[in-house]
Amino acid sequence: MRYRKLGSSDLDVSEVALGAWLTYAGGIEFDQTRACTDAAFEAGINFFDTANVYGRGAAETAWGEILSGRPRDSYVLATKVWGQMSDDPEDRGLSAAQIAKQIDASLARLQTDHVDLYQAHRFDPDVAIEETIEALQKVVSDGKARYLGFSEWTPEQIQAALDIAGPDLFVSSQPQYSMLWQAPEAEVFPLGAANGISQIVWSPLAQGLLTGKYRPGEAPPAGSRAASEEMGGLIGRLMTEENLEAVERLRPVAEGAGLSLVELALAWVLRREEVAAAIVGASRPEQVHANAAASGVALSADVVAAIDAALGDAPVKEPLLAPNAQAGVKHRP
Numbered sequence: 001m002r003y004r005k006l007g008s009s010d011l012d013v014s015e016v017a018l019g020a021w022l023t024y025a026g027g028i029e030f031d032q033t034r035a036c037t038d039a040a041f042e043a044g045i046n047f048f049d050t051a052n053v054y055g056r057g058a059a060e061t062a063w064g065e066i067l068s069g070r071p072r073d074s075y076v077l078a079t080k081v082w083g084q085m086s087d088d089p090e091d092r093g094l095s096a097a098q099i100a101k102q103i104d105a106s107l108a109r110l111q112t113d114h115v116d117l118y119q120a121h122r123f124d125p126d127v128a129i130e131e132t133i134e135a136l137q138k139v140v141s142d143g144k145a146r147y148l149g150f151s152e153w154t155p156e157q158i159q160a161a162l163d164i165a166g167p168d169l170f171v172s173s174q175p176q177y178s179m180l181w182q183a184p185e186a187e188v189f190p191l192g193a194a195n196g197i198s199q200i201v202w203s204p205l206a207q208g209l210l211t212g213k214y215r216p217g218e219a220p221p222a223g224s225r226a227a228s229e230e231m232g233g234l235i236g237r238l239m240t241e242e243n244l245e246a247v248e249r250l251r252p253v254a255e256g257a258g259l260s261l262v263e264l265a266l267a268w269v270l271r272r273e274e275v276a277a278a279i280v281g282a283s284r285p286e287q288v289h290a291n292a293a294a295s296g297v298a299l300s301a302d303v304v305a306a307i308d309a310a311l312g313d314a315p316v317k318e319p320l321l322a323p324n325a326q327a328g329v330k331h332r333p
């Protein structure tokens with residue numbers, strides 16, 4: 001496993017990271033979560049990404065139980081705040097009170113006194129950005145997080161925060177990025193690079209599509225995310241005929257390069273130096289090992305060109321409006 005520096009921090013993170021989203025929030029059994037997490041350590045993965053909202057605390061609780069058995073300095077732990085945590089519609093967002101409450105709740109569930117990375121899961125347009133920044137900075141000055149990051153903020157929102165607090169505020173940005181979702185390359189990548197902010201990218205396998213397990217015109221295989229009632233809700237928008245056909249055209253490219261489709265897909269996101277880690281989900285320990293094998297795989301210019309040709313018009317390249325983007329940025333009067 002290779003490691004990369006996380007933005008301007010002193011953290012070295014494995015370039016293949018493990019994410020907890022649907023799987024460890026209850027999608028798979030606790031014993032499987034433990035087996036996948038153990039497999040990650042075996043493979044040299046040291047970077048673990050979760051969020052308060054994944055299963056409304058369930059994913060953090062599971063990892064708290066599993067990770068607390070290991071030395072705290074043997075892993076880099078990232079979580080997030082923003083999502084709605086109860087049936088109360090106000091129990092969400094990035095106000096000072098919510099951030100103060102949520103960091104303590106996350107640390108209790110994770111059974112630790114600090115996380116290494118605390119991320120704003122989305123932007124909160126209803127709270128003055130100055131209040132959010134100060135509350136996040138307090139989490140760090142209280143010793144409850146070492147560094148700060150954000151996920152899916154627009155360039156305007158990122159720039160507004162940098163204008164107020166300077167480039168040291170954030171070390172990471174967490175956008176969706178894969179062969180099929182290339183939107184952050186245009187603006188978010190360069191803005192991060194200019195400010196010491198690494199990209200740690202989510203759904204780099206397009207939720208499993210880029211593994212080649214889904215075939216055009218066929219039902220999803222049993223046991224896969226798309227076949228799962230609990231976990232399949234959000235994969236549908238990626239399972240278009242156009243995307244499935246593009247993956248079929250990638251098969252010979254991977255074969256020609258002597259790689260699995262999984263290795264091709266992860267090496268493709270890791271080819272960019274702005275990317276510190278590909279955050280991959282896994283429902284089985286074998287998947288964790290297969291994903292870790294992509295670390296250190298370099299793609300030649302010819303292979304990258306063949307991938308572009310195979311993908312055709314399938315990838316999303318235009319930045320779409322992230323949730324809350326239209327609302328702009330609220331400032332303190």
Ligand SMILES: NC(=O)c1ccc[n+]([C@@H]2O[C@H](COP(=O)([O-])OP(=O)(O)OC[C@H]3O[C@@H](n4cnc5c(N)ncnc54)[C@H](OP(=O)(O)O)[C@@H]3O)[C@@H](O)[C@H]2O)c1
Nearest residue numbers: 019020021202203204205206207208224225280281287290
């Ligand atoms: N910041 C955000 O807003 C945000 C949003 C989404 C995700 N994330 C983060 O990104 C992480 C990864 O996201 P993701 O799970 O959607 O994306 P992914 O890594 O693109 O897809 C993971 C899924 O693909 C399948 N898979 C993985 N490795 C495989 C292999 N070697 N062979 C065959 N199938 C394999 C598994 O599904 P099955 O076995 O179940 O089919 C697995 O759950 C999340 O856990 C979370 O930490 C962040």
